Amino acid sequence: MAPTPELAIRIRGLRTGFGDQIIHDGLDLDVHRGEILGVVGGSGSGKSVLLRTIVGLNRPRAGTIEVLGHDLASRRDVVALEARWGVLFQDGALFSSLTVDENIQVPLKEHSTLGPRMLDEIAALKVAMVGLAPDACHKYPAQLSGGMRKRAGLARALALDPEILFLDEPTAGLDPIGAAAFDRLIRQLHDSLGLTVFMVTHDLDSLHTICDRIAVLADRKLEAVGPMDVMLRSEHPWIREYFHGPRGRAALAG
Amino acid sequence: MAADQGWLEIMERDGTLVVEAGGLWNLANAARLDAEIRQVPAPGTRPVHFDITKVKLLDTAGAWTLYRTARDWEAAGARVSIEGGNAEQVALLETVRANDKPFEPTVPEGFGVIRIVAHVGAAVEDIARETVALIGFFGLVVSTLLRTARHPRRLRVTSLIYHMEEVGLNALPIVALISFLIGVVLAFQGSSQLQRFGAEIFVVNLVAVSVLRELGILLTAIVIAGRSGSAFTAQIGAMKVHEEIDAMQTLGLDPIEVLVLPRLLALVITLPLLAFLADIMGLLGGGLTAWIALGIPPAAFVERLNTAVSMWSFWVGIMKAPVFAFLIAMIGCYEGFQVVGSAESVGQRTTRAVVEAIFLVIVADAFFSVFFQVIGI
Incomplete structure (x- = not known):
């Protein structure tokens, strides 16, 4: 089947697992270009595994994954794609032996021929874009707070101007103010850079404020996908519990 | 275009x-x-x-x-x-x-005399601080050890046995092989020199004295410093990075008692045993070479051994083992506790632990040599 250009990610019949434990079985998911998709599910439902599988860190047992029209089964396509997506891991996953601007320059040096001056300028630009103070540039990850590490990780993920941004629980561990600011930042970057965002999250506020659509993982496959009001009308017991529980109501009210 | x-x-x-x-x-x-x-x-x-x-x-x-x-x-x-x-x-x-904000470009470090002097000064200060901290750690471990001696039930026996297996039993093959080969090398090198004087039989003296007094224990200590000292640093350091040490403290566990004592005692107990094995294997290697290359039969080798060395030569080597073990375990654990924050720090500290442990072992060995010379053993 010819790849559909409107789809950033197209997953069909995905099956993954570790040992004799099956995580996903027959999972289908489409991510449209330019949308922010929030992926939710109970602990252990394989949200992070799904993210890792899409970016090629985990080999699927069956099924196809197409990202921007490239089939992930082909190693050469994965290499071509690596400069077109950015991944923010849960705690930033910055290289601890490098400063923040050196971290951002790592992908730039690898994938471009920029001189040292341009590298410094672009790194400083990205640092400013994610809302870090300029003096954070020369700090090591160990000298940063959790929220700043996430922002620095985001700056590195954005270094190559990716088309798709993968976020693994971007607001986990942040205070509510920091989390709200991070949400706004993602929305703003999404708007100005035209990003497609694939976001694994537990944060009902993020889902509510910035996600265009929400995908619910349960029972090893995609249980439902759609905007917030579809989720709220769902009859599925887990989805009802999730969005109509005390925390869900609080997020809605706010 | x-x-x-x-x-x-x-x-x-x-x-x-x-x-x-x-x-x-x-x-x-x-x-x-x-x-x-x-x-x-x-x-x-x-x-x-x-x-x-x-x-x-x-x-x-x-x-x-x-x-x-x-x-x-x-x-x-x-x-x-x-x-x-x-x-x-x-x-x-x-x-x-x-998002165009003023930023400071990366300034490459300057060169010149001042920078060298500054580096030397920083290094000296670093050594002084580390020495003081190490002595403090030494005191802490000794006092914990004495407290545990009064309440022996506080000793983590399971952990002790586990570490004895790790640092002792599992090191047997490598220690045995290395000392055997050193015995072979000594006998070969010695024989080619001594043959010129027709004094081949003195190969036995050469092998026995050097293996029993020095090389057996020294090589064992160096292998263990590289193998177990580094492991101690990396284990404790990784725990430090993941805040496990902090968690231990908040749970009312003493990290010295839980982590350091079992490792220290395991090494103090097993290093003399490893040194004994190294002595035997060294003599075996030397004896086999003497037999094959010089035609000295095993019976003659053993007889010559009896006159060449006294029991003291053996004890001199073995006595050093617990001291070396103590140094290696202390440095390994101390460096583990010095890890801060990052994966890079674990690597740096592990390197330091091995270098410092080997250095201190050799310094201590020099002191022992002088000491035994003075008291005439």
Whole structure:
């Protein structure tokens, strides 16, 4: 089947697992270009595994994954794609032996021929874009707070101007103010850079404020996908519990 | 113009400098475009018009190149306008403009005498501080050890046995092989020298004295410092990185008692046993070589051994083992506790642990030699 250009990610019949434990079985998911998709599910439902599988860190047992029209089964396509997506891991996953601007320059040096001056300028630009103070540039990850590490990780993920941004629980561990600011930042970057965002999250506020659509993982496959009001009308017991529980109501009210 | 290239053209129109840009203004082309645009002579105070209608793709690197040029020319007095971009490109240029903040470029460290002196000073200060901290750690371990001696039930026996297996039992093959080979080498080298004097039989003295008094224990200690001292640092260091040590403290567990004592005692108990094995294997290697290469039969070797060395030679070697074990375990654990924050720190501390442990073992060995010489053993 010819790849559909409107789809950033197209997953069909995905099956993954570790040992004799099956995580996903027959999972289908489409991510449209330019949308922010929030992926939710109970602990252990394989949200992070799904993210890792899409970016090629985990080999699927069956099924196809197409990202921007490239089939992930082909190693050469994965290499071509690596400069077109950015991944923010849960705690930033910055290289601890490098400063923040050196971290951002790592992908730039690898994938471009920029001189040292341009590298410094672009790194400083990205640092400013994610809302870090300029003096954070020369700090090591160990000298940063959790929220700043996430922002620095985001700056590195954005270094190559990716088309798709993968976020693994971007607001986990942040205070509510920091989390709200991070949400706004993602929305703003999404708007100005035209990003497609694939976001694994537990944060009902993020889902509510910035996600265009929400995908619910349960029972090893995609249980439902759609905007917030579809989720709220769902009859599925887990989805009802999730969005109509005390925390869900609080997020809605706010 | 090739389709996948970014390009720019400079034109003069009614006193206005027109910069026409087109193609792909992205990261892949940014280095070249940046170099090209820097070639353009500064317009001075003339008006400048950027026409980006033909730009097919603009990313942050391209937008930065355009914006920075416009900014610099504007600062020099030119009136600059950027036109022709679509809504997304305009938004991107706006984002770039909003995020242009002054920053300090990376300054490479200077060279020269002052820097060298500063490095030396920092290193000396570092050594002094580390020495004080190490002595403090030593005191802490000894006092914990004495407290545990009064309440033996506090000793973690399971952990002790586990570490004895790790550092002792599992090190048997490598220690045995290395000391056997050293025995072989000594006998070969000794025989070629001693044959000139017709004194081949003294090979036995050479092998026995050097293996029993020095090489058996020294090589064992060095292997264990590399094998177990480093492991101690890495284990404790990784726990430190993951805040496990802090968790232990909040749970009312004493990290010295739980982590250091079992490792220390395991090494103090097993290193003499390993040294004994090293002695035996060294003599075996020497004896076999003497038999094969020099024709000294095993019976003659053993007989000669009896006259060449006394029981003291053996004890001199074995007595050093617990001291070396103590040094290796202390350094290994101490460096583990010094790990801060990152994975790199674990690596640095592990390296230090091995180097310091081997250094201290050899220093201690020198002291022992002088000491035994003085008391005449």
